[in-house]
Amino acid sequence: MSEKQLLLGDHAIALGALHAGLSGVYAYPGTPSTEITEYIQLSPLARERKVHSRWCTNEKTAMEAALGMSFAGKRALVCMKHVGMNVCADPFVNSGMTGVNGGVVVVAADDPSMHSSQDEQDSRFYGKFAMIPTFEPSTQQDAYNMVQSAFELSESLKLPVLLRVVTRMAHSRAVVTTNSSIRDCNKLNPSENWRDWVLLPVNARKKNDMLTALQPKLHELSDKSEFNIQNKKGNGKKGIIACGIAYNYVMENVADMQEYDILRISQYPLPTEKIRSMASRCDSILVVEDGQPFVEEQLLGVLPHSIEIKGRLSGALPRTGELNPDNVRVALGLKAHEHAEPSETVVARPPALCQGCGHRSVYDAINNVIRNKYPDTKVFGDIGCYTLGALPPFSALSSCVDMGASITMAKGAADAGLEHAIAIIGDSTFTHSGMTGLLDAINENAAITVIISDNLTTAMTGGQDSAGLNKYEAICLGLGLDRNHLHVVEPLPKNMDEITRVITEELEYRGLSVIIPRRECIQTLSRKMKKQNAK
Amino acid sequence: MKRDIILSGVGGQGILSIATIIGDAAMNKGMFIKQAEVHGMSQRGGDVHSHLRISDEQIASDLIGIGCADLIISMEPMEALRYKPSLKKGGWIVTSKTPFVNIPNYPDVEKIYEELRKIGNVILVDAEEIAKANQMSRSVNMILLGAAADALGLDVKTLSESVARIFGAKGKEIVEMNVRALQLGAEQK
Numbered sequence: 013m014s015e016k017q018l019l020l021g022d023h024a025i026a027l028g029a030l031h032a033g034l035s036g037v038y039a040y041p042g043t044p045s046t047e048i049t050e051y052i053q054l055s056p057l058a059r060e061r062k063v064h065s066r067w068c069t070n071e072k073t074a075m076e077a078a079l080g081m082s083f084a085g086k087r088a089l090v091c092m093k094h095v096g097m098n099v100c101a102d103p104f105v106n107s108g109m110t111g112v113n114g115g116v117v118v119v120a121a122d123d124p125s126m127h128s129s130q131d132e133q134d135s136r137f138y139g140k141f142a143m144i145p146t147f148e149p150s151t152q153q154d155a156y157n158m159v160q161s162a163f164e165l166s167e168s169l170k171l172p173v174l175l176r177v178v179t180r181m182a183h184s185r186a187v188v189t190t191n192s193s194i195r196d197c198n199k200l201n202p203s204e205n206w207r208d209w210v211l212l213p214v215n216a217r218k219k220n221d222m223l224t225a226l227q228p229k230l231h232e233l234s235d236k237s238e239f240n241i242q243n244k245k246g247n248g249k250k251g252i253i254a255c256g257i258a259y260n261y262v263m264e265n266v267a268d269m270q271e272y273d274i275l276r277i278s279q280y281p282l283p284t285e286k287i288r289s290m291a292s293r294c295d296s297i298l299v300v301e302d303g304q305p306f307v308e309e310q311l312l313g314v315l316p317h318s319i320e321i322k323g324r325l326s327g328a329l330p331r332t333g334e335l336n337p338d339n340v341r342v343a344l345g346l347k348a349h350e351h352a353e354p355s356e357t358v359v360a361r362p363p364a365l366c367q368g369c370g371h372r373s374v375y376d377a378i379n380n381v382i383r384n385k386y387p388d389t390k391v392f393g394d395i396g397c398y399t400l401g402a403l404p405p406f407s408a409l410s411s412c413v414d415m416g417a418s419i420t421m422a423k424g425a426a427d428a429g430l431e432h433a434i435a436i437i438g439d440s441t442f443t444h445s446g447m448t449g450l451l452d453a454i455n456e457n458a459a460i461t462v463i464i465s466d467n468l469t470t471a472m473t474g475g476q477d478s479a480g481l482n483k484y485e486a487i488c489l490g491l492g493l494d495r496n497h498l499h500v501v502e503p504l505p506k507n508m509d510e511i512t513r514v515i516t517e518e519l520e521y522r523g524l525s526v527i528i529p530r531r532e533c534i535q536t537l538s539r540k541m542k543k544q545n546a547k
Numbered sequence: 548m549k550r551d552i553i554l555s556g557v558g559g560q561g562i563l564s565i566a567t568i569i570g571d572a573a574m575n576k577g578m579f580i581k582q583a584e585v586h587g588m589s590q591r592g593g594d595v596h597s598h599l600r601i602s603d604e605q606i607a608s609d610l611i612g613i614g615c616a617d618l619i620i621s622m623e624p625m626e627a628l629r630y631k632p633s634l635k636k637g638g639w640i641v642t643s644k645t646p647f648v649n650i651p652n653y654p655d656v657e658k659i660y661e662e663l664r665k666i667g668n669v670i671l672v673d674a675e676e677i678a679k680a681n682q683m684s685r686s687v688n689m690i691l692l693g694a695a696a697d698a699l700g701l702d703v704k705t706l707s708e709s710v711a712r713i714f715g716a717k718g719k720e721i722v723e724m725n726v727r728a729l730q731l732g733a734e735q736k
Contacts (some may be wrong), residue, residue: 018570018580043586127585184583184609187574263607337612351614351632355662357654358629361557363593364649474586 014192021181022047024152024188025091025119028159031058033195036064036363037084038074041473042093042443043128044182045121049091050476061197066312068399069479070415071096075103076185078116082172083209085201086114087163094122095129097138097414099445108142109170109211110218115166117159119175124302124334127434130395130414134303139174139280141293142404143223145230146280147239152186160191165233169226176235178302180334181257196438227281235285237266239278241316242286246271251294251319252313252344253277253287257300257431261299262493263478282310291319299323299345302335346495359455359456362403367506370531371398372464373503375406378434382408386515389432390425394418396438398465409436416445423453424459432519433460443480447487454492457523464488465528466505467533475536486527497525504531548578549566549602551611553630556622557647558595561683564713565570565620566581566693572640573601583609592649595624620695622688623647623661624671629711633667641695643687645675666722670694672735686728693732703733 026048029037041178052058053065064081066185068074071092078088090100092377097104104118120135139146155177162173198453207215235239248271254262259276266272267518275290277283290297296319300309308323322328323361328343329335342348365372375398382389393399393409394417402409411421418435436447444462453460464484470476480487480538497518501511511529518525552569554562566582573580586643598611613632619640623625627642634640640663646656665668674690683690689710696703707726714722 016574018574020584047586180609183586184581185570186581186609187579257609260608261610262611295687336610337608337615341612346559349612349614350636352634352666353632354629355628357658357662358625358652359650359652361592361594361650363558363627366592 014190016187016189017190018185018186019156020047021152021155021177021182022121023051023185024156025159025175025177026051026055026529027188028156029117029192029274030055030063030088031191031194032115032160032163033059033197034058034063034089035088035197035361037091038064038068038078039091040071040074040096041470041476042121043473044123044179045091045093045096045119045456046473046476047182048089052390056189057194058459069481071101073102074293075100075107076119077113079107080114082112082114083203084114085183085203086198087116087118088114089119089159092121093129094120095131095414096120096133096134097133097135097202101138102481104138105142105209108144109216110209111170111219112172113170113201114173114198115163117162117170118172119177122176122178122303123251124165124178127179130412132303134306135174135176136280136306139176142172142174143227144174145169145233146176148176148278149181150256150259150278151278152181152184152188154239155181155246156188156190158278158482161239164533167271171226173265176256178257180302181213183290213328228239231284232279232283234279234283235387237279237283238288240426241276241281242277244272245269248296248482249293251290251297253274253290253297253299258302258504259299259339260336261335262344264337265341265344271346276308282307287311287396290403296317296320296322298328300335300340300343316466320337336398336415348390363400364403365397366534367402368534368535369397369463370467370503370529371401373505373508374398374436374463374506375401375408375531377508378408378436378463380508380512381515381519386432386519387436390430390521391436392418392422392425392432393436394435394441396441398436398438401436414445415441416449418447419446419460419462422462423449423456423458426458426460431459433437434455434463434515434519435460436463436465438471439468439480439484440478442484443478443487447491451491453524459522460524461518462524462526463515464534466526466530468530469533469536471535472532475533475539477509483529493524493526497523498528499520499525500530502531503529549604550600550618550700551616552599552601552699553596553611553616553619553633554599554621555594555596555619555626555630557649558592560622560647562595562597562622563690565692566597566689567713568689568706568709569601569701571713572705575709578603580607581606581609585697596626596630598706604704616696618698620691622691624656624663625654628662630702634666637668638672639698640666641670641691641698643674643691643723644671644675645673670733670735674732675694677731677735679726683728686725689725689728690732693729694735696729696733697709703729
């Protein structure tokens with residue numbers, strides 16, 4: 013039965029996928045995508061249908077498992093934050109080459125303005141790179157509808173489909189009207205055509221020709237897409253192209269405009285005929301898109317053109333950062349709303365590690381060693397709550413680049429001659445992308461000290477399961493670590509002397525050591541206690 | 548009716564519960580809703596805010612434009628003042644009086660009150676005191692919501708029905724306590 017629900021964008025995607033007959037979601041937690049998988053994990057429908065929803069070790073294993081489910085004939089969803097696309101780029105791009113059997117939809121949640129990320133990359137480039145269709149919803153209702161259309165399109169074209177959202181879509185709620193009927197899951201139906209799936213050059217060349225030959229059809233589908241809508245008032249000579257969520261910011265302001273000619277783009281590759289037609293009747297086109305100037309650049313090229321194209325590159329909109337109703341309003345040529353200036357009394361309230369968090373004791377110990385013993389020590393950080401160790405009062409980190417880079421960068425710096433190098437990495441990040449780097453370091457017995465700060469969970473995204481729980485010593489020893497240089501400590505202020513001593517000794521050792529400070533995340537612990545008390 | 552509301556506070560203070568109740572109440576009145584939240588790293592003791600828009604008519608943007616908010620509801624006085632540029636002329640601020648001091652350079656709170664009062668339509672609620680006096684320390688946010696009911700254009704009865712729906716699974720006692728918190732808040736003017 014059709015019903016109305018107040019849904020987060022992420023939840024609308026999850027529910028849409030379930031209603032499209034999803035058989036498995038594969039994902040690694042990452043803001044702002046995490047809630048898609050969490051919704052499916054808690055869904056009674058998913059439980060009833062035995063939909064796979066356990067967290068994966070990283071985005072690459074997720075993408076590959078989804079491709080396997082598709083090979084077997086069923087529908088799979090892959091979810092990640094934008095930088096996760098880099099991790100799964102190999103299977104993602106090559107899934108365009110193999111194509112799919114059961115439908116595959118990949119959700120990339122971008123984070124313009126970097127609310128909780130290290131860069132502002134725009135996943136639409138990945139869709140173009142892999143030469144597959146990309147959808148970009150403007151509303152939560154779109155998100156719910158589009159994921160279902162995306163599965164249909166995926167199976168009809170035999171290609172994966174990318175669904176790109178931004179933070180403001182993923183983490184914004186609105187009322188969604190759901191379908192009156194729910195599609196059944198696909199039956200097991202493994203692909204029998206090995207030539208589709210074995211990307212030996214002899215097959216891959218054929219697949220590449222097929223994918224390339226399909227491109228004009230994809231443009232045509234975008235031109236006909238019900239998601240690429242036109243909206244006109246008066247005899248507008250001012251064309252506006254608005255992509256995904258940016259359409260909302262345009263529509264928020266159009267009541268104050270005399271005339272306009274808007275094309276909303278929510279399906280890519282570009283609807284070329286629609287754009288050409290707009291160009292023939294307008295004097296200028298303003299491109300409003302959240303993220304990087306993906307559409308604007310494609311319209312511009314490098315040679316002169318007959319009409320003016322404005323957007324992030326021309327300076328009509330800010331070159332970086334997320335769009336909002338205010339900067340779009342100014343770009344539309346309207347006067348900014350009257351408003352008060354910010355108060356000078358207000359100060360910043362930066363995020364900080366929780367009181368009682370084990371990472372705090374780890375940083376205190378590291379700083380003791382640096383202060384009292386080896387001031388030349390450099391600490392290479394990683395992605396997680398403990399990245400906050402870069403800020404006061406700890407100010408302990410020298411680097412933080414991507415998942416797993418702490419270990420490999422520490423090794424590279426040691427290779428270059430840095431005497432005292434520490435890598436600090438969380439438990440979940442270690443299994444995501446740290447294990448392979450540790451093997452490199454072990455194989456050369458690199459003189460670095462790796463600290464796996466284990467809080468038994470993926471804390472920063474809200475406490476999801478950590479793939480290597482209870483296996484960290486076994487993993488390190490299995491990779492070949494010398495047992496004498498593996499230590500487990502409990503990061504509590506009362507153990508400060510011991511932890512400081514262990515770090516000092518291992519920094520002095522001219523080989524590889526791993527120290528595992530282990531104590532449960534204070535957030536997951538207090539949630540557990542609350543649950544217990546409620547019983 | 549249309550209300551553009553900024554909800555603000557510090558991570559963990561319960562602004563999302565306020566948003567959930569208002570959202571449910573608005574949905575039951577058949578209104579349109581958009582609510583943009585902040586999740587992730589920004590929650591770790593940092594400032595958090597949410598844009599909540601309810602209207603009888605379709606809403607386009609998930610974000611509220613600068614100078615366009617009808618109302619700021621804040622769990623913390625400095626966090627209320629942070630969004631001063633968002634407030635439209637003649638808009639309302641309903642904020643808890645109690646500062647949440649987790650930074651070394653927290654400003655003089657009297658100065659914050661003074662600036663807030665200068666803005667005009669401000670209700671400073673001693674929500675934590677009221678909660679303490681009534682043994683409902685976990686309902687500070689509902690006291691605040693009660694105090695904002697008038698400015699929201701939603702009556703306490705409507706909000707209470709939403710509290711019953713949202714907190715229903717937590718038991719009758721929790722519902723009753725939060726409904727009482729709404730009423731206590733509504734008496735603060």
